[in-house]
Amino acid sequence: MSNNLHISYDLNDPGQNYEKVAEAIKATGSWAKIQKSFWYSNSSLTAEQAVNAIWPAMDKNDSLYVVDATNNTAAWRGISDEVSKFVVDKWMK
Numbered sequence: 001m002s003n004n005l006h007i008s009y010d011l012n013d014p015g016q017n018y019e020k021v022a023e024a025i026k027a028t029g030s031w032a033k034i035q036k037s038f039w040y041s042n043s044s045l046t047a048e049q050a051v052n053a054i055w056p057a058m059d060k061n062d063s064l065y066v067v068d069a070t071n072n073t074a075a076w077r078g079i080s081d082e083v084s085k086f087v088v089d090k091w092m093k
Helices: 018-026 047-057 081-090
Strands: 003-010 029-035 038-043 063-068 073-077
Touching: 003 047, 018 029, 018 047, 047 063, 047 073, 073 081
Parallel strands: none
Antiparallel strands: 003 038, 003 063, 029 038, 063 073
8 A cells, every 4th residue: 555645854953964864755655856845755654654764864953744645644753842742632623
């Protein structure tokens, strides 16, 4: 089964290795770069699996947000507690 993943990220100083992150995203499946830091991937991975695959290419001060539009799920790293709580509270309402 293929999942439609929308992948968004911010690379913050220091670091910002866009090429390394792009390679990690491309490895998740068939992909299209929609905007500078927003990608689409048709993937066998779940949102959580994609985050786990991409996050090692990023720095701890970066942020990553993946939405699986096929299964209506999301996963993220480096997002503030306030925003994380908001998304969790509002996701299915």
